[in-house]
Amino acid sequence: MTQPAITLQPCKLFSASVAVWILMVAMNPALAETKPVASVPPADLIQPADLAASLKNSSVPKPLILQVGFRMMYDQSHIPGSDYAGPANTPAGLQVLSDRVAALPKETAIVIYCGCCPWSSCPNIAAAYDTLHELGFTKVKVLYIADNFGTDWVDKAYPVAKDK
Amino acid sequence: MIAYRNKQLSKSLVWITAAVLLVLLCGATTATKVGAVAPDFTRADLAGRQVRLADYRGKLVLLNFWATWCAPCRKEMPLFSKWQHDYGAQGLQIVGVSMDDDVTSVKQVLAQRPVRYPIVMGDAKLGERFGGVFGLPLSFLIDAQGRIVARYQGESDLARMEAKLKELLPRKRQ
Numbered sequence A: 001m002t003q004p005a006i007t008l009q010p011c012k013l014f015s016a017s018v019a020v021w022i023l024m025v026a027m028n029p030a031l032a033e034t035k036p037v038a039s040v041p042p043a044d045l046i047q048p049a050d051l052a053a054s055l056k057n058s059s060v061p062k063p064l065i066l067q068v069g070f071r072m073m074y075d076q077s078h079i080p081g082s083d084y085a086g087p088a089n090t091p092a093g094l095q096v097l098s099d100r101v102a103a104l105p106k107e108t109a110i111v112i113y114c115g116c117c118p119w120s121s122c123p124n125i126a127a128a129y130d131t132l133h134e135l136g137f138t139k140v141k142v143l144y145i146a147d148n149f150g151t152d153w154v155d156k157a158y159p160v161a162k163d164k
Numbered sequence B: 001m002i003a004y005r006n007k008q009l010s011k012s013l014v015w016i017t018a019a020v021l022l023v024l025l026c027g028a029t030t031a032t033k034v035g036a037v038a039p040d041f042t043r044a045d046l047a048g049r050q051v052r053l054a055d056y057r058g059k060l061v062l063l064n065f066w067a068t069w070c071a072p073c074r075k076e077m078p079l080f081s082k083w084q085h086d087y088g089a090q091g092l093q094i095v096g097v098s099m100d101d102d103v104t105s106v107k108q109v110l111a112q113r114p115v116r117y118p119i120v121m122g123d124a125k126l127g128e129r130f131g132g133v134f135g136l137p138l139s140f141l142i143d144a145q146g147r148i149v150a151r152y153q154g155e156s157d158l159a160r161m162e163a164k165l166k167e168l169l170p171r172k173r174q
Helices: A003-027 A048-056 A071-076 A091-101 A125-134 A149-154 B002-030 B071-090 B103-112 B124-129 B158-168
Strands: A064-067 A109-113 A139-143 B042-044 B050-052 B060-066 B092-098 B119-121 B138-142 B148-153
Touching: A048 A149, A064 A091, A071 B124, A091 A125, A109 A125, A125 A139, B042 B119, B060 B071, B060 B158, B071 B092, B071 B158, B103 B119, B138 B158, B148 B158
Parallel strands: A064 A109, A109 A139, B060 B092, B092 B119
Antiparallel strands: B042 B050, B060 B138, B138 B148
């Protein structure tokens, strides 16, 4: 008669552990798996050198540039003319992004960037890209920052701004 | 004559001011280069204890800028914690600076994965004093005299970092 109790207890324990883990991950975005940036089609990537060149060229219409990463990074240094609209790894940050583009025509050229971490580890880009597509924007490009904003933009002497 | 002297004086003042600004600017941009003295700072750790970088003179300091949202940072930290345990007696002191926007997620992560070294909260100002934290992870090795001896930006070769650190430990294993 005691047999079922012995086998049932570990099952209950396992279920409880899984439930606690799911709850912990849901409550803490730092532990949640983020969508890989590999989901962004290569055709929608723009290289830093190309964006920097287009910013210099006054005859080319400027896209709306949005930093979808972390505020502290933006405050230290960002692409001149870019706005902060993040962090896209949280629902609140995605709401900031949605609000920023709410009044814009769907064919607005938008470039999003982050550069907080190495490209493959970025927790913001894929979520921001998907959100803009879900909202119907058709001309969204992603700045390909291989290592981080410092190495791939600041150190290359591309234009930066601090205060906005 | 007096007007001429005043004009000369104001010209000199402009040049002196420009020179001083140039020196300050150069100082600011080279402050975090290898060989420079690390900028000092005092911040409270998560337990409220004051952590002052200069208090660690005489030790080898690994100053690690990180954040909860940075996957490579979270990968490094258990190893850093082990190094603190293994090399602490030989004079290693690791100091973590979280660049998260708020402390809540930092506390949550550290509650689940505690480390054996102090963690303080950073901000844009502190980042700028270290030449700008424009991407994570970012670490500095600071020798016993307070000079920066190495800078590691991005995902680093941790085996090489450990070899360098062992070479610079103030006290060798008995």
